[in-house]
Structures are given as structure tokens and as C-alpha cells.
Amino acid sequence: MIPTFEPGALSVLCLMAHPDDAEILAAGTLARLRREHGATIHIATVAMGDLGSVEHPSAEIARIRHGEGVLAASLLDGTFDCLGERDLCVHYHPAIFHKAVTLLRKVKADIVITHAPSDYLLDHEEASRIARAAAFGAPIPNLLPGMAPLPRIPWLYYADPIEGHDALGRPAESEFFIDISPTITDKENMLACHASQRDWLKKHHGMDEYIEAMKRHGALQGAKAGVPFAEGFVQHKGHSYPQENILLRILGS
Numbered sequence: 259m260i261p262t263f264e265p266g267a268l269s270v271l272c273l274m275a276h277p278d279d280a281e282i283l284a285a286g287t288l289a290r291l292r293r294e295h296g297a298t299i300h301i302a303t304v305a306m307g308d309l310g311s312v313e314h315p316s317a318e319i320a321r322i323r324h325g326e327g328v329l330a331a332s333l334l335d336g337t338f339d340c341l342g343e344r345d346l347c348v349h350y351h352p353a354i355f356h357k358a359v360t361l362l363r364k365v366k367a368d369i370v371i372t373h374a375p376s377d378y379l380l381d382h383e384e385a386s387r388i389a390r391a392a393a394f395g396a397p398i399p400n401l402l403p404g405m406a407p408l409p410r411i412p413w414l415y416y417a418d419p420i421e422g423h424d425a426l427g428r429p430a431e432s433e434f435f436i437d438i439s440p441t442i443t444d445k446e447n448m449l450a451c452h453a454s455q456r457d458w459l460k461k462h463h464g465m466d467e468y469i470e471a472m473k474r475h476g477a478l479q480g481a482k483a484g485v486p487f488a489e490g491f492v493q494h495k496g497h498s499y500p501q502e503n504i505l506l507r508i509l510g511s
């Protein structure tokens with residue numbers, strides 16, 4: 259049974275590994291939740307993005323990327339948080355689990371969107387595990403007592419892995435698609451806030467098309483859904499997680 263949320267009462271947390279992951283993988287859906295349902299949008303990363311530069315030292319690029327994350331989230335009147343881990347060192351451990359639980363409780367998350375369990379980068383997979391565990395733990399009163407627990411386990415969704423295939427190169431099957439054609443410009447504007455990464459990807463990956471690549475993937479998923487642009491998701495349906503699909507119910511056609 260999906261509870262009824264008053265307009266503006268829905269809180270959505272997109273907890274990813276690095277700054278820009280949320281914009282690449284889920285910003286069109288976040289924008290629709292904001293624009294159509296008044297949802298409060300929170301974007302957060304486990305890592306600081308401190309390796310994402312060939313010209314700035316770690317502390318400086320981390321600071322730059324934090325600012326880019328704040329700016330991108332602000333386009334949806336949202337917040338940006340970083341849990342402070344180093345790039346390529348993200349792994350599940352008690353301290354980061356507790357930070358994630360604290361974040362879920364702070365933003366009173368109803369819906370959590372994270373990375374696919376199998377993705378090209380271990381940071382993404384570990385961030386996914388951390389989000390999954392935090393969603394389960396956040397309602398448990400004896401976990402970090404002194405902070406109000408969530409009333410229930412949030413809905414948990416996995417965004418498509420980067421470029422739509424898993425760590426072994428196999429095509430990732432999206433369980434369902436959200437039509438992001440109405441918000442593709444929001445997504446583009448949010449991604450464009452990550453100016454440092456446009457430059458970095460060009461140098462490291464030889465990819466000069468930060469935004470065009472995002473749009474190509476969106477169009478590819480859109481073709482599967484019969485719309486111009488889409489984002490694909492899989493819902494986590496393990497024991498005691500919400501089973502109904504709230505995203506599809508409120509954003510589906």
C-alpha cells in the first residue's frame with residue numbers, strides 16, 4: 259500500500275558515488291519529481307570526486323566539485339551532501355554506513371535512488387551497497403539512538419549502470435523506464451554545472467561529449483520506452499523493502 263503524500267511532502271534522496279553521477283543517471287526523474295510533485299530533492303555522494311582532475315590537486319578538485327554539486331542540486335531547489343570518502347576507496351564499513359543512515363534520517367528520505375549493484379566502477383557498487391544497507395537500517399530505533407528513525411524503509415531504486423551495461427559488459431535490463439522528455443533540459447543544465455568534469459573526461463577518457471553522451475544514452479533508453487528520452491531503473495524488492503512501485507505510479511504514463 260503506497261501512502262498518500264501531500265503536495266511537496268515527498269523527500270527523494272539520490273545517493274551516488276561521485277559528484278555528477280546523479281545528474282548523468284537520474285536527474286531527469288529527479289526533475290520530474292520536483293516539477294510535477296513538489297518533491298524535495300537531495301543529492302549526495304559517498305566520495306568527494308577528489309581524483310577527478312589532471313590539473314588540480316585532490317583537495318582543490320574536491321572543493322570545486324562540491325561547489326558544482328551544490329549548484330546542480332540548486333537547479334531543483336535541492337541540497338547536496340558529501341559523505342567524505344576518497345575516490346576509488348569507497349567500501350562498505352560501519353562508519354560510512356552510519357553516515358549514510360544519518361543522512362537518510364536527516365532528509366527524511368521516502369525514496370532512495372542509487373547505483374546499480376553491478377557497474378563499471380567498484381565505487382559505484384559499494385555506494386549501492388551502502389545505500390541499500392542504510393535504507394534498511396534507517397528505521398531501526400536501536401541503530402544510532404538519539405536520532406529519530408525513519409517511519410519505514412524507503413523505496414529503493416537502482417539507476418541504470420553507466421552506459422547501460424554491467425561490470426562484465428552484459429547489457430543491463432532496466433525493469434521500467436521513466437519518460438524524461440519533459441525534463442531533458444533540466445538534466446542537461448544540471449550536468450553542465452559539472453564544468454570540471456567536462457574537461458577531465460575529455461583528457462582522461464578521450465570523450466569530448468559529456469552532455470551529448472548523456473543525451474545519446476537517454477535517447478537509447480527512450481527508444482525502448484517509446485519516448486524521446488528516458489531513464490531506466492530497477493526496484494530493490496528484498497524482504498521488507500517496499501514492494502509497490504511508487505516511481506512508476508506517480509511518474510508513469
Ligand SMILES: [Zn+2]
Pocket residue numbers: 275276279379382
Ligand atoms: Zn561515479
